Structures are given as C-alpha cells and as structure tokens.
Amino acid sequence: MADPDGPLKLSAEPLLSAAAIQERIEELAAQINADYAGAEEIVLLVVLKGAVVFAADLGRRLTMPLRWEFVRAKSYQGAQSTGHVDYRRITDPELQGRHVLVVEDILDTGRTTQKLRSRLEEENPASVALCTLLDKPGQRLVPAAAEYVGFTIGPKFVVGYGLDHDERYRELPAVYTLVG
Numbered sequence: 001m002a003d004p005d006g007p008l009k010l011s012a013e014p015l016l017s018a019a020a021i022q023e024r025i026e027e028l029a030a031q032i033n034a035d036y037a038g039a040e041e042i043v044l045l046v047v048l049k050g051a052v053v054f055a056a057d058l059g060r061r062l063t064m065p066l067r068w069e070f071v072r073a074k075s076y077q078g079a080q081s082t083g084h085v086d087y088r089r090i091t092d093p094e095l096q097g098r099h100v101l102v103v104e105d106i107l108d109t110g111r112t113t114q115k116l117r118s119r120l121e122e123e124n125p126a127s128v129a130l131c132t133l134l135d136k137p138g139q140r141l142v143p144a145a146a147e148y149v150g151f152t153i154g155p156k157f158v159v160g161y162g163l164d165h166d167e168r169y170r171e172l173p174a175v176y177t178l179v180g
C-alpha cells in the first residue's frame with residue numbers, strides 16, 4: 001500500500017501479523033490476570049491515541065473489573081521524536097490508592113513513559129504498572145521500562161494496529177514498517 005503523500009511506503013509483509021498480535025495479547029492478559037488476581041478493580045489508563053486498539057483487545061481479555069480512563073501524550077511529528085512531550089488528561093480519574101495499569105502503544109525514547117510515571121506518582125496510587133505493545137529498547141534517551149511488553153523490536157519506525165505516521169494507518173490490523 002503506497003503512501004499517496006510521500007515517498008514512504010508500507011513494508012510488503014507485516015512485521016507483526018494480526019494473528020501474532022492476538023496470540024501475544026492472550027499471553028499478556030493471562031499474565032496480568034494472574035498478577036492482579038484478587039484485585040477488586042484496576043484503572044486501565046489508556047494513552048491516546050496509539051494505544052486505543054491494543055487496549056480494546058487487551059482490556060476485553062482481562063478478568064478483573066476495570067475503570068477505563070484516558071490521557072493524551074504526544075511527542076512525535078511524522079517519524080521524528082520532537083523531544084517535547086505534550087501530556088493532557090482526557091478523563092479525570094481518582095487515582096489515589098488505586099492500582100493503575102497504563103496501556104501504551106510503544107516505548108521508544110522513554111520520555112513519554114518517564115513523564116507519565118512521575119505525574120502519576122504524584123497522585124499516590126496503590127501501584128503503577130505499564131503494559132506496552134511494543135518496545136524499542138535501543139532507542140532509549142532516558143531510563144524507562146515496562147512491566148509488560150508485547151514485542152521487542154528494532155529501531156525502525158512502525159505503523160498499524162493503533163500506531164500512526166502523521167495520523168494515518170492506525171486502523172491496519174497488523175504492524176508494518178515504513179520503508180523509504
């Protein structure tokens with residue numbers, strides 16, 4: 001599929017097929033269900049926009065009661081990290097004393113996660129854990145890690161399954177690399 005606006009194109013084959021993603025989400029959900037067994041309710045804090053597809057699939061496989069809440073974090077323009085994280089609360093959950101599971105699309109430089117975690121800790125939640133679909137550990141500029149990682153990938157820019165390039169490709173059911 002060609003990008004009509006520029007020279008970047010989707011890879012012919014997906015990096016991660018729709019089936020592989022769903023299979024991995026089953027495993028992640030089983031792990032999270034075991035780790036939170038007995039928790040009466042957790043706050044599923046979805047980081048917009050990229051994590052929305054992943055969160056919909058993951059959340060429906062979790063067995064504990066969830067409160068769905070949303071924040072917006074934006075640090076990319078096109079395929080470049082701007083270095084500045086624009087963070088905005090979309091819903092206004094009470095986090096004090098609650099177990100918070102942050103759902104992210106991808107951990108890249110680590111800036112978004114670092115900023116989000118420090119903001120969340122200010123509200124004294126009972127716990128904060130991060131579940132990210134993708135992790136690019138080779139890209140880290142600040143220390144950041146996720147408790148739950150779907151797939152560890154190389155430094156290439158990827159789109160699909162919620163991830164965008166300038167707001168496009170989020171609806172693709174698989175993850176593709178952009179090739180120039």
Ligand code: IMP
Binds near residue numbers: 112157165
């Ligand atoms: P970080 O703050 O650099 O870790 O960036 C995390 C955010 O950058 C993610 O939530 C994405 O929105 C965006 N991002 C990083 N790498 C990619 C990519 O390969 N494809 C699409 N978005 C990405």
Ligand code: MG
Binds near residue numbers: 050076164
């Ligand atoms: Mg993005």
